[in-house]
Amino acid sequence: GAGVSQSPSNKVTEKGKDVELRCDPISGHTALYWYRQSLGQGLEFLIYFQGNSAPDKSGLPSDRFSAERTGGSVSTLTIQRTQQEDSAVYLCASSPRGPGQGSYEQYFGPGTRLTVT
Amino acid sequence: GESVGLHLPTLSVQEGDNSIINCAYSNSASDYFIWYKQESGKGPQFIIDIRSNMDKRQGQRVTVLLNKTVKHLSLQIAATQPGDSAVYFCADFTSGSARQLTFGSGTQLTVLP
Numbered sequence: 001g002a003g004v005s006q007s008p009s010n011k012v013t014e015k016g017k018d019v020e021l022r023c024d025p026i027s028g029h030t031a032l033y034w035y036r037q038s039l040g041q042g043l044e045f046l047i048y049f050q051g052n053s054a055p056d057k058s059g060l061p062s063d064r065f066s067a068e069r070t071g072g073s074v075s076t077l078t079i080q081r082t083q084q085e086d087s088a089v090y091l092c093a094s095s096p097r098g099p100g101q102g103s104y105e106q107y108f109g110p111g112t113r114l115t116v117t
Numbered sequence: 118g119e120s121v122g123l124h125l126p127t128l129s130v131q132e133g134d135n136s137i138i139n140c141a142y143s144n145s146a147s148d149y150f151i152w153y154k155q156e157s158g159k160g161p162q163f164i165i166d167i168r169s170n171m172d173k174r175q176g177q178r179v180t181v182l183l184n185k186t187v188k189h190l191s192l193q194i195a196a197t198q199p200g201d202s203a204v205y206f207c208a209d210f211t212s213g214s215a216r217q218l219t220f221g222s223g224t225q226l227t228v229l230p
Contacts, residue, residue, distance in 0.1 A: 004160070013194075026135070035220075040223075041222055041223075042206060042220040042222040043161070043218075045218070045219075068129040091160050091161070092214075093126055093160070093161075104149050104151065104166070104210050104218070105151065105163050105166065106163070106218065107163070108153075108160030108161045108162070109160050110158070110159055110160050111160050113160075115229050
């Protein structure tokens with residue numbers, strides 16, 4: 001079946017502009033995660049959605065970052081007034097259930113490479 | 118705070134040899150661990166996992182060893198192949214917490230011909 005997809009694959013934007021990154025999780029997966037990966041670094045957790053529960057936003061680095069998940073499926077990560085330090089690969093992952101339901105394995109998308117000039 | 122780190126940032130092995138990638142974690146309450154493989158330009162891919170009530174788990178050509186006493190995790194790859202060249206991440210999770218997987222910074226494995 002189809003895996004996690006993300007769009008765009010690459011995004012170049014000017015400092016100060018807003019960007020939207022999209023994630024289509026695997027159909028039926030109730031848990032969705034956003035991570036940020038800087039060059040040569042590990043994954044930095046950003047936000048987690050589980051079903052209809054309030055999202056865990058504890059990883060968002062500033063109030064310029066926000067995310068939504070509509071209808072329990074597609075998610076959009078929005079970065080307002082982008083800064084150069086926002087340049088990174090943004091990865092989305094989904095899971096059949098959340099860790100609270102004993103599901104820890106996450107399926108990752110290919111990521112969106114964001115470059116802020 | 119919690120951290121999951123790797124001993125070596127790079128590892129080069131000859132094709133056909135066995136590879137061992139190490140990982141240290143700091144949260145003694147972590148009870149679930151995963152190894153991911155990330156090829157260039159792709160998202161991480163699940164390799165193998167292990168729960169804290171186990172000390173060894175084997176998959177296809179891969180074995181994960183867990184030493185809770187010293188909070189150390191390793192990934193062994195048998196008969197390393199060129200397709201194994203990638204960055205390998207370990208990640209840990211603590212059940213009962215709202216926090217998500219904590220990833221290490223990764224080890225770049227290069228398989229030499």
